Structures are given as structure tokens and as C-alpha cells.
Amino acid sequence: MQLTGAQALIxxxxxxxxxxxxxxxxxxxxxxxxxxxxxxxxxxxVRHEQGAxxxxxxxxxxxxxxxxxxxxxxPGATNIVTPIANAHMDSTPLVVITGQVATASIGTDAFxxxxxxxxxxxxxxxxxxxxxxxxxxxxxxxxxxxATTGRPGPVLIDVPKDVSQSLMDWWYPTSVAEYDLxxxxxxxxxxxxxxxxxVALIARSxxxxxxxxxxxxKSHASAQLLAFAERTGMPIVTTLMARxxxxxxxxxxxxxxxxxxxxxxxxxxxxxxxxxxxxxxxxDRVTGKVSAFAPEAKVIHVDIDRAEFNKVRRADVxxxxxxAAALEALDASGATPRNLDAWWxxxxxxxxxxxxxxxxxxxxGPLRPQHVIESIARSSEPGTIVASGxxxxxxxxxxxxxxxxxxxxVNSGGAGTMGFGVPAAIGAKAGRPDRTVxxxxxxxxxxxxxxxxxxxxxxxxxxxxAILNNAYLGMVRQWQEMFxxxxxxxVYLSADLPDYVKWAExxxxxxxxxxxxxxxxxxxxxxxxxxxxxxxxxxxxxxxEKVFPMVAAGASNDDxxxxxxxxxxx
Amino acid sequence: MNAPxxxxxxxxxxxxxxxxxxxxxxxxxxxxxxxxxxxxxxxxNIYSLAVAPSEGHARFSRVTIVVDAxxxxxxxxxxxxxxxxxxxxxxxxxxxxxxxxxxxxxxIDLDDESRGAVLDAVAGAGAAIVDVDAGRVTAMLxxxxxxxxxxxxxxxxxxxVELHRTGRVALPRLGRTVSERAxx
Numbered sequence: 232m233q234l235t236g237a238q239a240l241i242x243x244x245x246x247x248x249x250x251x252x253x254x255x256x257x258x259x260x261x262x263x264x265x266x267x268x269x270x271x272x273x274x275x276x277v278r279h280e281q282g283a284x285x286x287x288x289x290x291x292x293x294x295x296x297x298x299x300x301x302x303x304x305x306p307g308a309t310n311i312v313t314p315i316a317n318a319h320m321d322s323t324p325l326v327v328i329t330g331q332v333a334t335a336s337i338g339t340d341a342f343x344x345x346x347x348x349x350x351x352x353x354x355x356x357x358x359x360x361x362x363x364x365x366x367x368x369x370x371x372x373x374x375x376x377x378a379t380t381g382r383p384g385p386v387l388i389d390v391p392k393d394v395s396q397s398l399m400d401w402w403y404p405t406s407v408a409e410y411d412l413x414x415x416x417x418x419x420x421x422x423x424x425x426x427x428x429x430v431a432l433i434a435r436s437x438x439x440x441x442x443x444x445x446x447x448x449k450s451h452a453s454a455q456l457l458a459f460a461e462r463t464g465m466p467i468v469t470t471l472m473a474r475x476x477x478x479x480x481x482x483x484x485x486x487x488x489x490x491x492x493x494x495x496x497x498x499x500x501x502x503x504x505x506x507x508x509x510x511x512x513x514x515d516r517v518t519g520k521v522s523a524f525a526p527e528a529k530v531i532h533v534d535i536d537r538a539e540f541n542k543v544r545r546a547d548v549x550x551x552x553x554x555a556a557a558l559e560a561l562d563a564s565g566a567t568p569r570n571l572d573a574w575w576x577x578x579x580x581x582x583x584x585x586x587x588x589x590x591x592x593x594x595x596g597p598l599r600p601q602h603v604i605e606s607i608a609r610s611s612e613p614g615t616i617v618a619s620g621x622x623x624x625x626x627x628x629x630x631x632x633x634x635x636x637x638x639x640x641v642n643s644g645g646a647g648t649m650g651f652g653v654p655a656a657i658g659a660k661a662g663r664p665d666r667t668v669x670x671x672x673x674x675x676x677x678x679x680x681x682x683x684x685x686x687x688x689x690x691x692x693x694x695x696x697a698i699l700n701n702a703y704l705g706m707v708r709q710w711q712e713m714f715x716x717x718x719x720x721x722v723y724l725s726a727d728l729p730d731y732v733k734w735a736e737x738x739x740x741x742x743x744x745x746x747x748x749x750x751x752x753x754x755x756x757x758x759x760x761x762x763x764x765x766x767x768x769x770x771x772x773x774x775x776e777k778v779f780p781m782v783a784a785g786a787s788n789d790d791x792x793x794x795x796x797x798x799x800x801x
Numbered sequence: 802m803n804a805p806x807x808x809x810x811x812x813x814x815x816x817x818x819x820x821x822x823x824x825x826x827x828x829x830x831x832x833x834x835x836x837x838x839x840x841x842x843x844x845x846n847i848y849s850l851a852v853a854p855s856e857g858h859a860r861f862s863r864v865t866i867v868v869d870a871x872x873x874x875x876x877x878x879x880x881x882x883x884x885x886x887x888x889x890x891x892x893x894x895x896x897x898x899x900x901x902x903x904x905x906x907x908x909i910d911l912d913d914e915s916r917g918a919v920l921d922a923v924a925g926a927g928a929a930i931v932d933v934d935a936g937r938v939t940a941m942l943x944x945x946x947x948x949x950x951x952x953x954x955x956x957x958x959x960x961x962v963e964l965h966r967t968g969r970v971a972l973p974r975l976g977r978t979v980s981e982r983a984x985x
Binding site: 348349352353356357360377412413414415536537538540541542 | 826839880890
């Protein structure tokens with residue numbers, strides 16, 4: 232069967248089971264958009280290529296399947312660089328297809344030419360510049376294999392226009408051997424000696440902590456984690472990337488560690504004698520000052536990526552494996568710590584003394600952002616998916632939303648990409664239309680990517696957006712207040728410009744506003760009644776509200792600052 | 802205030818503790834850029850780098866990288882390098898386990914006054930004259946990096962020296978068993 236490269240590309244995506252592609256056409260990718268008309272694949276036409284990338288990320292996080300985005304060459308390709316970098320930092324499986332100028336024009340500075348494989352070399356797991364139509368099926372199959380196995384990540388396929396226009400004899404790889412990846416070996420044999428060494432460390436430990444990272448979600452290890460945790464009775468912390476890997480309602484769960492972590496979670500790590508890292512990477516936002524991080528702890532480091540071992544913190548035992556396999560092996564070998572009663576006694580006292588708190592909101596406003604989040608959470612059905620942008624609102628959402636299952640928290644962790652929330656929520660809802668999807672956003676973030684609500688309305692993707700509008704780039708404002716003597720430099724945005732209600736309405740969404748407690752309850756109820764179009768709520772929140780607890784950048788986790796109302800007690 | 806010295810960057814001149822990585826890669830466009838880019842963005846120092854097709858396969862090339870193991874832990878360098886999809890295998894050779902060789906070409910001005918000294922230096926280093934002109938001579942030395950260093954230093958006193966070195970290639974030393982090497 233003879234096909235054009237464009238037809239072969241679409242057919243290859245169908246072979247991979249792709250049902251949704253986020254994209255925006257242009258010159259070099261034009262040939263590929265023609266056979267798309269005859270495909271079963273749903274294409275979601277975005278308003279900016281960055282939106283396509285973040286939607287694909289939200290889709291991937293919510294569904295556990297790779298997200299797919301397709302854009303044209305030059306500026307189309309560079310506009311999706313931020314999502315690619317974001318996916319690379321957060322190990323999100325993504326396949327990005329870019330158009331490229333014809334092979335004969337490459338290197339001539341042709342119209343809309345740009346070296347996107349060169350640009351994305353350092354921010355993709357791998358990328359391909361496809362040289363012939365005959366090679367397209369191999370590139371697509373290899374890209375999905377790379378994106379989804381081992382440590383997942385973004386893979387880019389650059390397709391020159393003449394490649395998509397020329398003819399090929401249809402074929403599709405039927406085995407990994409045909410992918411032509413002689414240097415790629417994602418499967419690792421579990422090192423039994425390392426497991427035995429880990430079991431020995433666990434047996435000696437009196438103050439262990441399970442430090443659960445994003446790799447636990449990526450390897451679908453929640454069931455194994457629950458079994459292991461309950462059998463051993465160990466306390467658990469889940470990082471920003473791992474929220475939802477373990478139920479927040481579980482009594483062994485201490486919450487999130489790190490710069491804005493729960494006091495008990497941060498302090499349990501600091502005082503631990505054994506840290507069992509499960510798909511976490513000792514990020515600076517978790518460790519604070521590395522030399523002062525968990526100073527008495529031995530470390531068992533489980534990761535599929537051996538380059539994570541000893542990168543930041545020396546591991547006493549390194550187990551290269553996906554988290555699920557490692558937990559099964561540890562469980563099978565009966566790894567059990569010593570009696571943890573005394574340890575739990577200490578932890579419970581920290582929990583009692585320093586719970587997450589915030590000031591009670593005044594009835595007539597302004598609203599407390601944490602209270603808004605808790606109110607939305609209370610009124611939402613179980614399994615509701617929450618996406619966020621980056622900043623204060625993200626930290627408050629990670630702290631105050633109670634996550635009970637994997638795939639319900641969609642956020643930008645490593646890269647810290649403002650504007651991630653709205654498109655990521657749209658992608659999550661496209662992948663999980665059965666779920667309610669809230670985007671907890673900030674006013675600064677919302678302004679970066681809000682145009683994708685036009686996409687959401689047009690495509691019938693009814694997400695709900697809660698803007699915690701404090702009229703500021705809030706996290707930057709918080710740092711300027713605390714560390715720059717309240718010298719506020721370029722952080723004021725205005726609460727009224729733009730008018731978020733009118734803006735929402737102009738994009739075909741329902742726009743609502745709440746300035747006091749009564750209005751807050753009313754608009755949340757109203758938003759929950761609307762399931763056919765997107766809803767945007769402008770919550771007017773307290774400008775001065777700050778995220779606590781907080782460990783200052785570069786400080787020791789021992790110097791954690793709790794909420795002002797708790798400081799007398801410390 | 803005086804301008805500070807520019808940062809020397811990725812190419813290091815004096816590896817205090819060097820290691821030799823013999824890296825088998827797929828012979829595909831951009832592979833060298835991927836390796837160089839990885840070293841640059843992770844802050845690993847390259848002392849020298851040599852690339853050539855490998856063992857009769859058009860499909861693979863061998864890249865011999867001398868890395869400064871002070872700039873980053875060797876484990877990190879190898880671990881990150883191994884994640885490049887086009888990298889097929891990495892052999893790490895400690896200097897004491899490696900047979901290292903390098904090629905040096907040097908053109909030197911000759912006049913009646915310097916002729917004797919130049920030819921003595923060439924002969925003393927065991928180098929060969931491979932090209933001559935009325936006022937100039939090109940010598941070649943294939944030898945250990947130390948021998949090349951010594952030859953290079955011996956030429957410093959002469960005029961008009963143009964000197965190129967290939968960077969090292971290396972193979973494991975023979976004469977010790979594999980298990981001995983693994984233990985050391």
C-alpha cells in the first residue's frame with residue numbers, strides 16, 4: 232500500500248492508539264493536516280502552540296498515557312519549547328511533532344526554518360529529524376517507546392515538508408528490535424544484593440520516612456506503596472510531584488515536604504535515621520541546604536534513572552528499578568523496621584503543634600485563598616482533578632486540597648512554568664471527560680495562557696477555573712516582603728484590569744466574581760451546576776496572605792518558618 | 802576594578818584527575834552535538850575528544866573522551882552520557898589501566914642557525930620528519946600523551962611553531978586479566 236508521508240504519520244499515530252492530538256497548523260505541517268480530516272483522531276485546535284504542549288502534558292498526567300502535540304516549523308516549534316522543557320523536568324511522556332522546511336531547504340535560512348532538533352536537544356529525552364517518508368513509522372514507534380518507558384519524557388519528531396509529501400510503502404514496526412535503538416535499554420534487572428542491603432538498613436532503622444516522588448506515580452506504584460506502608464507502618468511524605476500517590480486521608484501520611492511543606496513532614500525527614508526515596512530526586516525545593524538535609528539519615532534511593540544516584544545526596548543503597556518493582560521486592564523480602572511507637576509519638580506531637588493553618592477570613596472579605604481552595608474541595612466530588620499554575624496558589628492548592636488518588640494533581644514542578652494551569656486543565660479534561668476538572672490559578676498565571684479558554688469553549692471542554700486574584704505576582708511579592716525589606720519591584724498587576732468576568736464572557740465562558748464569604752459559597756455552587764461550558768471565577772483574595780510554612784531558599788530545613796500565629800509556641 | 806579573568810569553560814587545560822571514556826555511538830547526524838551539549842549544560846569538563854568510525858561498522862563510531870574527573874563525579878558523567886539514546890556503550894578506563902596514545906603534528910621554521918637544534922629535538926623525541934619546504938619542516942610524533950607534552954615543550958624555543966594534537970585514543974592494557982581489572 233502506497234501512502235504519502237503525511238498519511239503514514241497519521242496512520243502511525245492511530246497504530247499507537249492515539250485518540251487526541253493538540254495542535255495548530257501552519258506551512259510546513261500543512262500536508263499532515265489533510266489526512267487528519269479522514270482520521271478517527273480528535274484534533275483540538277489551540278490558540279497558541281504553548282497551549283498545545285501544556286494540554287498534552289495535562290492529558291498525559293491525568294490519563295497516564297502519552298500526550299501528543301503537533302505544530303508547524305519555526306515559531307510554531309519555538310512556541311512549544313516551554314512545554315517540552317516543562318515535560319523534561321517533570322518526566323512527562325510527550326510526543327511532539329513539528330513540521331520542518333523541505334530537506335533541500337534545511338540550512339538555508341528558509342521561511343519559518345528553525346533548528347528545533349538542535350534547540351530541544353537538551354530538553355528532550357530524544358529527538359528525530361526524519362529524513363524519508365519510509366522512516367516515519369519507525370520514528371513514531373520509537374518516539375512512543377522512548378517517551379513511555381524507562382524514565383518517561385518528551386520526544387520530538389521533526390518532519391520536513393517533502394518527507395510528508397513524498398510516497399512510501401506502508402509498513403509498521405512490529406517489535407522493539409525494529410525501532411533501531413541499539414543504545415536504549417530501559418529494562419533493568421533488579422539488583423538482589425541492593426535489595427538485601429536495603430532490607431538490612433530498614434531492619435536497623437527506628438526513625439524511617441518514605442520519601443515519595445513523582446516516579447511513584449509514573450510507575451503506577453500506588454497499590455504497592457499502600458501495601459508496603461501499611462505492612463511496615465512507616466510515615467510517608469509525598470513531594471509536589473507525587474501528590475495523589477498516597478491518600479492524604481491516610482493516618483500515616485504527613486503531607487508534602489520541602490520549602491512550603493507541612494512542618495511534621497519536613498521535620499520528620501530532618502530527624503529521620505533512614506530515608507527511603509521512591510522515585511524522588513532530592514530537588515533543592517525539598518532539601519533546602521543540602522549539607523543540612525536529613526543529617527542523620529541513611530539513604531535508600533530507588534530510581535529507574537541511575538544518573539539520579541549520588542547526584543545531590545549520597546545513597547547508602549541505590550536500587551535501580553521502577554518504584555513498583557522495588558517495592559514488591561522489598562515487600563517480598565519482608566523488610567521491617569524496628570518498633571516505631573516512639574517515632575510516631577514525636578511525629579504526632581509535631582502534627583498537633585504545627586498543623587497547616589491560616590487566618591480566619593472576615594465575613595465581608597477579602598477572601599483567604601486557602602479557605603477558597605478548601606471550600607471548592609469540600610464541594611467537589613471524589614476524583615476531581617486539580618490543575619494549577621505556578622506560585623502561591625500552587626503551593627496553597629498542594630497544601631490544602633486533599634488528594635486521594637493518582638492522576639488528580641496536575642502541576643508544573645521542576646520547571647515552575649507560569650501559565651501552565653489553564654491549558655493543562657483543558658488537556659486533563661479532554662483525557663478524562665468523566666471527571667470534574669478545576670484549575671486553581673493565580674491572576675498572573677491566568678493572563679499568560681487564558682486564550683485557551685476559547686479552545687475549551689469551542690471544543691466543548693468545560694473546565695472550571697478559580698482565579699485567586701490578589702492583584703499581584705504573589706510569590707514574588709512574598710519574597711520581596713520577606714527578603715527585600717518590602718521593596719516591591721514590578722509585582723503589582725491590578726485586581727480589576729483586566730476585568731476577568733468580562734474576559735471570560737468574551738471567550739464564551741461563564742464569568743463569576745466573589746469578594747466575600749457569601750458570594751464565595753454562591754459562586755462555587757453556581758460553578759458546580761454548570762457542566763456544558765467553562766466557568767471562570769474571579770476570587771478577590773487578601774493581598775498580604777503568604778505561604779507558610781516556608782524554608783528560605785538555601786536555608787536549612789531546620790530553620791522552617793511556621794505560620795505567624797504558631798510562632799510563640801516554637 | 803579590573804575585569805575578571807574570563808571563565809575558562811568546558812575545555813579544561815590541566816586535568817588533575819583524568820579518566821578516559823571510550824564511547825561507542827550510533828553514527829547518526831548530531832551525535833557529537835548531543836555529547837558536547839550534555840557536557841556543556843552539566844558543567845563537565847572535556848580535556849580532549851577524538852572521533853572515528855569504529856571496528857569496520859559504518860553504523861557506529863567510537864568517541865574517546867578524556868574527562869576531568871575533578872569537574873564532576875565520574876559516576877554522574879557516565880550516568881548522564883548513558884542516557885543519550887545514541888550512546889550504545891561506555892567503557893571507563895582509569896589512566897593506569899589504559900594504553901593511551903596521541904598523534905602530534907608540528908611545523909617549525911628552519912634557518913641555518915636553528916636547523917641543528919630543531920632536528921635534534923625531533924630526533925630526540927623519536928618524531929619523524931613528514932614534510933619539508935625551503936624554510937620549514939613538519940614533524941610527526943605518535944606516542945604517549947606525556948611524550949607529546951615533552952615534545953611540545955621542547956619546541957617552545959623555536960620560531961613559527963604551528964602545532965596540532967589529535968586528542969587521545971585509548972584501549973585497555975593487555976597483560977592483566979579482566980577480573981584483576983574489575984577488582985582494582
